[in-house]
Amino acid sequence: MSINSLVCSSATEAARLLGSNPRARYFGGGTLVMRAINEGDQSFDTIIRINDPELTQMQIAGNRLVIGAGVTMSALLRHRDAGFLHAAARSVGGPAIRHMATVGGNLFAQSPYGDFATALLALDAEVIVADGSRMALVDFLARRNPSSGPTPVVTQVSVNRPASAGDFWFLKVSRVKPKGISVMSFAAHLPRAANQLQQVRVAVGAMAPTPVRMLSVEQALEGHALDAASIEAAARVALEGLTPPTDAIATSWYRSEVAPVHLKRLLTGAMR
Ligand SMILES: Cc1cc2nc3c(=O)[nH]c(=O)nc-3n(C[C@H](O)[C@H](O)[C@H](O)COP(=O)(O)OP(=O)(O)OC[C@H]3O[C@@H](n4cnc5c(N)ncnc54)[C@H](O)[C@@H]3O)c2cc1C
Structure with missing residues (x-):
């Protein structure tokens, strides 16, 4: 089966395409999506990526750290403001996986994966999606169900920065x-x-x-x-x-x- 690959310049555009095509799948770092393709998953025939650099940014906002959904574990490990999350990022796979695995993708990884999401949960994380709305990660994970239609495109995750x-x-x-x-x-x-x-x-x-x-x-x-x-x-x-x-x-x-x-x-x- 051939796979169509579409690249969008914004999360809004990606959300629109995903909403209109039930056989499309968002592609973050692709560590799980590529594995599904290689294993012959027939449930999707289109992958959608976003090339907006905003998704790979991190910034401090008061007592919070805002992490782009496209930030990889390796990129996070190079960021000194994210030091409190380094142990969690380092725990994800080996170096090759960490080079591709994104923060956004980890929110969707099925158990026993999701080590990084566990760390985010203990920091009162909020998930920000393509339309700008926000949701507590605890609610986002409770509602997460890959078989219940399109999932929202996550653009950022905001977490508490520990005081020490x-x-x-x-x-x-x-x-x-x-x-x-x-x-x-x-x-x-x-x-x-x-x-x-x-x-x-x-x-x-x-x-x-x-x-x-x-x-x-x-x-x-x-x-x-x-x-x-x-x-x-x-x-x-x-x-x-x-x-x-x-x-x-x-x-x-x-x-x-x-x-x-x-x-x-x-x-x-x-x-x-
Ligand atoms: C060999 C191997 C070892 C691994 N080891 C670990 C481990 O130790 N710990 C761990 O937690 N995980 C592990 N994983 C799982 C995976 O690599 C990570 O969970 C990773 O963070 C997933 O991110 P990704 O960007 O690669 O996701 P992708 O493969 O791109 O996507 C995964 C799912 O999330 C959806 N998605 C991705 N980004 C978004 C977004 N921004 N908005 C909406 N939907 C999105 C995709 O549509 C797809 O359904 C491993 C995987 C492999 C293959």
């Missing part, structure tokens, strides 16, 4: 180092005032169909010092709200057994 380097933590658990696929990944934003955790965000990937916030864990930590007692309380509720999958990487049982242990490791590493 020690406030944001990321941990990817995989069996093969350094390029393994996630057994699970965790991200935690742990701002503290007078030694008490405030506005805690903890997210996990590969423990549900999409990355999700660990709301019970957040509640267990909020307002407490990060110490052995609060970490133990968080670990006790680690599995609440999760539906760990069984896939080629790990069984649901295994994921459930090890998730509290890895969460404790992440939080213990963040103690100071």
Whole structure:
């Protein structure tokens, strides 16, 4: 089957074309779209790209960092303002994948992929789409369903910038180092005032169909010092709200057994 490739100069134009052609697919860095083509996926025959340089920009806006959807993991790793996201970007695939994989594409990657989206979720990310509207990433992921018609074209993602380097933590658990696929990944934003955790965000990937916030864990930590007692309380509720999958990487049982242990490791590493 031959594939038509269309290049648009704006996200609005791409959104219009995608909306009018159910057999068209947006092409970000193409690490997953190209794999689908190579595997003979017949569900699309047209790929749509955008060559607007705006999509590859990053800028600081007050206490937020705005990242273009077309920014690749490698580009992000070269950007010093995005240092707090470097561990998450470095966890995505190997160097060749990181060179192509985009921030926008990671929001659509099916579990157990989505390590970078997990980090964004813990930073109260907002997704900005082609018509300029914004949506919290948590809602965007909850509604994400590739089989329910065209998805919006994501142009940017905006995240909180942690006040200090020690406030944001990321941990990817995989069996093969350094390029393994996630057994699970965790991200935690742990701002503290007078030694008490405030506005805690903890997210996990590969423990549900999409990355999700660990709301019970957040509640267990909020307002407490990060110490052995609060970490133990968080670990006790680690599995609440999760539906760990069984896939080629790990069984649901295994994921459930090890998730509290890895969460404790992440939080213990963040103690100071
Ligand atoms: C060998 C290999 C290893 C990998 N390892 C990891 C890993 O460790 N961790 C991980 O998280 N992922 C991993 N991935 C998955 C993938 O590379 C990443 O998730 C990547 O960020 C996807 O981005 P992309 O730009 O390549 O997406 P694409 O392949 O371009 O697109 C993926 C999907 O997202 C849609 N899409 C892309 N951008 C947009 C946009 N701006 N607006 C609307 N829709 C969009 C596309 O239409 C498509 O449905 C791996 C993939 C491979 C092949």
